[in-house]
Amino acid sequence: MTRYHPLLVTIHWLMGLLIIMMLIFGNLVTGPLDNADPEKIEALTGHMAIGVTxxxxxxxxxxxxxxxxxxxxxxxxxxxxxxxxxATHHLMYVVVAGMVLSGLGMGLGLGLFGVVYGGEGALPVDLSERLPARAHDMISNILLLLVVLHVAAAFYHQLILRDGLFRRMWFGKRQ
Ligand code: HEM
Structure with a gap:
């Protein structure tokens, strides 16, 4: 077997794209926005939907x-x-699950789904002191580090070892 299943290849690149997008927008836009700013709800509409996806x-x-x-x-x-x-590959599954679960912890525990998608009430004044929000922030730093390691390792294989690693995670004959 020389390549991953085409469904896995599709999910791998789709998840990679979505996770990198979420890390960039989460750190630069969603997280820093003030909860009283109406744009925060707009940012969370996309963020929470993509996070659940x-x-x-x-x-x-x-x-x-x-x-x-x-x-x-x-x-x-x-x-x-x-x-x-x-170990890094296994850890990435756990850390991504941790991101989604801590996000859901905020969404469900603090009633954010009703505020963001149902127009019910307002966001809490400050989320940053709440446990799931602190976990979400901390885990996002671990995930960022793992993503950087993962990308660096992939290019090390491809460009330094020249073992054609990228072919394994692309479409084509598998035998
Ligand atoms: C792999 C999936 C996810 C990634 C990579 C991600 C990433 C991030 C990042 C980097 C931040 C900024 C943290 C900070 O600066 O404090 C953030 C904030 C936030 N995320 Fe996620 N997230 C994910 C899934 C989710 C899910 C599933 C939900 C809820 C359903 C969610 C809800 C939130 C909320 C409410 C905030 C704002 C927290 C605050 O204002 O302090 N996230 N996310």
Missing amino acids: IGMLLIFRIIVRVRSQTPAHATTGNPMLDKIGV
């Missing part, structure tokens, strides 16, 4: 991953780096 894609991805055949782990020639690679 990422959660559903994650579940779908795990199902396809378990049910499909996958290529053997990519190697670097250094057993330590290979172990870090495998």
Whole structure:
């Protein structure tokens, strides 16, 4: 098996794009906006919908991953780096799930779905002291670090080791 299942390839690139977009807009726009600013609700309308979509894609991805055949782990020639690679991949699933769950914790626990999508009441004055909001912020920093590591490792394989790693996560003949 030389490539991942085409469904996994599609979900991988779609989730990658959405997660990077969420990290950039979340840190630069959604998070810093004042809760009294009407633009915050507008920003959250997209943010929360995309966040829930990422959660559903994650579940779908795990199902396809378990049910499909996958290529053997990519190697670097250094057993330590290979172990870090495998651990980082597993950790990314956990951290993305943590982002979605802490987001849902805010959405459900603080009644944000009603405010954002139902026009009911107003946002709490300040979310930043609430536990799920603090977790969401902290986990987003871990996720950012993992995404940077993941992208750097992919380019290390592709450009330095020249082992054609990107082909594994693209469409084409799998045998
Ligand atoms: C992988 C999915 C997600 C990513 C990468 C993400 C990323 C972020 C980031 C980086 C921030 C800014 C944090 C800060 O500066 O305090 C943020 C804020 C926020 N996110 Fe998410 N998020 C995700 C999913 C969700 C979900 C599913 C929800 C709710 C359904 C949600 C609700 C919120 C809210 C309400 C804020 C504003 C917090 C505040 O103003 O302090 N997020 N998100």
